[in-house]
Amino acid sequence: MTLRIVQAQLNFRVGDIAYNLQKHRDAIKKALELKADAILFSELSLTGYPPEDLLLRPEFIKETQHSLEELAKETPDIYCIVGHPLLIESWLYNACSVLLNGKIITQYQKQCLPNYGVFDEARYFSPGKSTCLFSLRDIPTSIIICEDLWKLEPSEKAKHKGAKLLLVPNASPFEINKHEKRFEIITKRAKKHKFSIIYVNQITGQDELVFDGGSMVVNAKGELCHLAKHCEEELSVIDIDVNGNISAQKTITPPQTLTRIYNVLTLGLRDYVQKNHFKSVIIGVSGGIDSALTLALAVDALGKENVYALVMPSRYTASISLEDAEILIKNLDVKSETLSIEPTYQAMLETLKTSFAHTKSDVTEENIQARIRGMLLMSLSNKFGSLVLTTGNRSEIAVGYCTLYGDMVGGYAVLKNIPKTLVYALSHYRNQISSVIPERILTRAPTAELAPNQTDQDVLPPYDILDAILEAYINQSKSSQEIIDKGFDAATVNRVIKMIKGSEYKRKQSAIGPHVDNKSFIKDWRYPVTNGYKG
C-alpha cells in the first residue's frame, strides 16, 4: 500500500479567517479528487502568518477556534494538518491540529519560538513541550513547526518516539540563499534520523515579508524528491511507500538568485496592492534607474493596464532624462502624464521669499522640489485611487539620501531593501527577458536632478564602495575599525556610518517594503533614533 500526501503551498490572507477556511475546504476537495490520504497546510494556515497583534484580541482567537472546529466536523476520511493559534487556559500556542473523520485526532504545539530578525513569536506564544506522534494510515508520523526544525531537539524527540515520517509546516520568509539553508537543514535532519521529511511553506506577500514557497520533500537518504514552485501556489502530490520511503527525483534545479529576487519583489508588490484592495499603482518616473525598475516590476506584477507613470520635470531635469522616461513608458506601454513642478515651486519660493531673505540656496530648495513631486503623486492617488509606489533603493535609504515627504512618499517601497548595485543587476536581468529599460538609464551617472549638474557621487562614495560598507556595517554588524581594516578609506567609512545613524528618523517614517535579506528596514532593524553610540 502506498500513502499519498498533498503538500499545500498556498497564499493565505492574514486575519481573513473566513477566506482562509474556504481555501482549506477547496484544497481538501482537490486532495480528495487526487485520492490523497492526507493534506499538509503551512504554519498558522487558518489565520495567515504573521498575524502580529491580532493574536492579542480574544475574539480573533475565538473565531479561529470556531473555524477549526467547523472544519474538523466537515473533514471526511483524509488527514488534514491545519495550522492555528491554540489557547489553553491563559497560554497561547503556535499549533497545528490533525483533523480526520469529523474530529481533531491530535494537536501539536511549536516548541521553538523565533524571536530574532523579523520574528516576534515570544511576544505572543508559549513554547510547547510535547512531541506529537500519530499513525497516518499505518505510518508513525510526527509534526514539528518551522523553527523546531532548525534546532536539533524536536526532530530528535520525534525520532525517539518512533516517527518514520516528519511533517513540517512552515512560514519561512524569503531571504537570499534561504533555499540553500532550508535544503541543508532538511537533508541533515532526514539523514540523521533516517526518515522522510515533507516541508511545506506558504507563498504570500504580507507587508514587509514575502514567503516564497519552495516547499520540499526529502527522503531518508537526504535526497530531494520534490521542490515546489517558487512564489506560486501548488498542490503537490507525494507518494510514500509502507516504510515511509519516497523516490528521489533527479532533475530539480531551483531558480537562480536574480530570478528569485525578481519573483519575490513581484509577489510582494502584487499581494500588497491587491490584498489592500487597490486596483492600480502610480509611479513617479524620473528617467533614472530606480523608477525604471520599479515601473517594470509593477507592470510584471499587476499588468500594464494597472500602472500609471507620472513625469514631473523641473528646471534641473535634463532633456535626456525626459527622453529616457518617454522611451521606458513606451516600451512598457503604460499610461502616463507629465506635470511640471515649476509653477508650484515658484509659488513656494515666493511664499518663503521674506523668510529666506539673506540665506543661501541649500538642501531646503532641493527638498521642496522633491516634496512637490510627492504632493502631485499623492494628489492623483487621492483623486483616482491608485497606490503610490515609492522608488528609493536601500543604499539611499540607508544613508538618508532621500527626502522625507518627498521622494519617500508612497504606500509601498518596492526597492527598499535592494542595494543600488543590485538595482543595476536586476535591471539587466529584466532586460534579458525583454529589453524595456533604455540602455542609457543603465549606463548614465545617477543623479537626483535637484540642483544644476548634480550627481549622486557629489555626496556619496561610488555605489560599489558604498554598498560594500553598508553590507559590512548593517548586515554584518562590523565596527568602523573592522571595515577600515578591510581596506576602505577611513574618512569615507566614518562619514557613511554617520549618515546611517543620522537618518534613522527618516527610516522610522518610511513606507513598507519587502524584506529580501537579513537586516531589512524596519522589522529587522530596530535602532533608536535617539542614539549616542559613537561606533
Place this chain on the structure above:
Amino acid sequence: MTLRIVQAQLNFRVGDIAYNLQKHRDAIKKALELKADAILFSELSLTGYPPEDLLLRPEFIKETQHSLEELAKETPDIYCIVGHPLLIESWLYNACSVLLNGKIITQYQKQCLPNYGVFDEARYFSPGKSTCLFSLRDIPTSIIICEDLWKLEPSEKAKHKGAKLLLVPNASPFEINKHEKRFEIITKRAKKHKFSIIYVNQITGQDELVFDGGSMVVNAKGELCHLAKHCEEELSVIDIDVNGNISAQKTITPPQTLTRIYNVLTLGLRDYVQKNHFKSVIIGVSGGIDSALTLALAVDALGKENVYALVMPSRYTASISLEDAEILIKNLDVKSETLSIEPTYQAMLETLKTSFAHTKSDVTEENIQARIRGMLLMSLSNKFGSLVLTTGNRSEIAVGYCTLYGDMVGGYAVLKNIPKTLVYALSHYRNQISSVIPERILTRAPTAELAPNQTDQDVLPPYDILDAILEAYINQSKSSQEIIDKGFDAATVNRVIKMIKGSEYKRKQSAIGPHVDNKSFIKDWRYPVTNGYKG
C-alpha cells in the same frame, strides 16, 4: 552602625557609553561626599535603556564591558551597583555588577525578560538562573532587576538565600497609574518577605518611552520611606539600620495624574529635542486646541526662546482662528511668522487642472492644503534647523483623521498618544498654572478648516463617544459586539473600527510620540497593514 545608600535616579543616554560612564563617576563622587556606603544605579545604566539593536553589535558590547572594567578599577570603598549587558560565551544577559575597591565582587543576571507591550527583551537577552547574595557591609543583600520583581520567584529565592535587603534597578516607562502599580508590588513583596526594598528607576525620554523616575524605598512593614521626584534627577540618601530596617516617612504624596502626564510629555519632548542635538522647535499653530497645547508644552519644555510658531492661513481659515492663534502666541511670548498657503495652493490646483477636469472637489483638495502646510514647516526646519513638532492627537491618529505628509509632518508627535478628551483636560490643567490658552480655543467646536464650515464632527462621532470606543477597541481589545453591548450605537462602532483598520498605513509612517498608556502607537501596537480581519 548605620548603612547609607544613595539611590541614583538619573538621566542616561542610550548608546553614549562615555557620557554614561562619566555620569556614574560624578554620582559616585557625590555619594562619597555624602559618606554613603553604596550607590544604586538603574537598569542598564551604562548603556541607557532600551539600547534596542545596538545590543546586536559586538563592538558595542565590548565597549560597554571595557567601560565597566574601567569603572570597577577606579571604584574606592563604596559598593556601586551598575547595570550593563553581559556577554558570557555566546549568551547575552541583562545584568548588573557590584563594584568595590577596584573589583567586581558579584554579578547578577535578570531572570524574567519582558517581551510584551513596549518590551522586546527576549530579542536580545537570555534569562539568568541564579540568585545573587552579597554582604553590603554586614547586611545580606540581594539584587533583582525590574521585571523580576513583578514575578514572585526571584524575590522569593532571594529571601530563601537569606537576604535582608533587596535592591531593584529598573527601567520602568511611565504609564497612567503605573506609580500605584509599582507601589503595590513593592509593598507586597516587602511585606511578604519581610525585607526592605530600594527600587530605583531612571528618568529619561528615549524615543517613544519616557521613564518618569518615582524611585521608592519601602521597609519590611511595607511602609513608604522615600519617594523620589517625578521626572527629575535625584540622588536620594537612604539610611538603614543594622537589621536592614528603614524609617517610614508620613507625608509623601505622589503628583496627581494630570501633573504626571504633563511632566512626562515635557520630559519626553525635551529629551527628544536635546538628545538629538536640536536647539529649537517649530510648530504650525492653527488656532485649534492641539497646536495650542503642543505650543504650551514646547515652551514649558524648552523655553520660549526656543519655540517658533508658524501660522498658515487659507481661504477656509476663520478670522477667529487667526485671532486665537495670535493671542496664544502673545500669551506664550514666542516668535512667530504668518505664511499664507494660498499662492502655492493655487499653483497646485492650476497644475492639476487638466488632470482633475470633470472631477468633484473632495478630500484630495483638503489634503493638498495640509501638505502645503507640512512643506512650509519642513522648509523652515531645513533652512534654520528647528525640529518640526507635529500636533495630531491620538483620537485623530487612531481613526486616520489626519493627512499623511500633511499635518502628520514632523519629527516628534507630542500628543500622539493623548486622546482628544485628555487634550482638553491637559489644556485646562495648563491654564490653571497660568492662563495661556485662550478660552475660545477650549470651547469652540474642533475643525480642520480644510473646507467651508467644516467641523470634526461632520465625519467623527463626538469625541467623548469616539474616545470611549477607541479605549474599548484598542486598549482593552474588546470586539465590536462587546462594545455595542455596552450601549454604543452599532453603526458608529463599526464605522470607527473600520476607520482604525483602514488607517494602519498612516500610523506606520507617523512620527515618534511618547507612550503614556498601554497600546501606544507604534511600539505597543503591532498590527498588520494588510489585514483581512473582519472583527
